[in-house]
Amino acid sequence: MSTPSSSSFDEYKSEFLATTEQIKSIIQSKNVNNEVEGSAKLDDLLKQGEDLVKQMGLEARGIVDAVVKRDLLAKAKEYKAQLANLRTEYELATLLGVDNDNNINDNNNENSSLVDARSTVRSQNETLINARSAIAEIEGVAMGITEDLSRQRETINSAHGRVREVSEMAEKGDGILKGMLRRNKFWQGKLW
Numbered sequence: 001m002s003t004p005s006s007s008s009f010d011e012y013k014s015e016f017l018a019t020t021e022q023i024k025s026i027i028q029s030k031n032v033n034n035e036v037e038g039s040a041k042l043d044d045l046l047k048q049g050e051d052l053v054k055q056m057g058l059e060a061r062g063i064v065d066a067v068v069k070r071d072l073l074a075k076a077k078e079y080k081a082q083l084a085n086l087r088t089e090y091e092l093a094t095l096l097g098v099d100n101d102n103n104i105n106d107n108n109n110e111n112s113s114l115v116d117a118r119s120t121v122r123s124q125n126e127t128l129i130n131a132r133s134a135i136a137e138i139e140g141v142a143m144g145i146t147e148d149l150s151r152q153r154e155t156i157n158s159a160h161g162r163v164r165e166v167s168e169m170a171e172k173g174d175g176i177l178k179g180m181l182r183r184n185k186f187w188q189g190k191l192w
Helices: 004-028 036-061 066-096 108-191
Strands: none
Touching (some): 004 036, 004 066, 036 066
């Protein structure tokens, strides 16, 4: 059962995934280092990806169902993190001028140093990706807990209101019963 907003989210999602595939292929090709045109195209694709993530966030916030809304917002955050990682990888490749073959310099020592640096950066990137996904998961759990607490607060307030009503009714009943007992004593005193 898909609402109009979630179907819009799915459209943005499929466009985002296609965009990220294009970004990955450009980063992996030699276009980043050899052509200004490849770099400009990559900048445009990254900007387009950011816009798509923003649109997904807006669509997710427009969902009424809290569970679906939470899931879609978590996906949007995940895609934002994925895009940030692609941007970091692109900037690293641009700054270091490293292509996929690591043919920067003929000197083997320098190549091994760059390979080591690149593997270290990739390792740190993976750590960041894992941390971002953990944060997104924790945020999702926190949102769920907040919603549960809100529902429980409403239940407690409702129960408190019912207790107040019952208490008022008991006080009225007590007053009626006392009045009946007084009348009973009065009439018993008159009859004897």
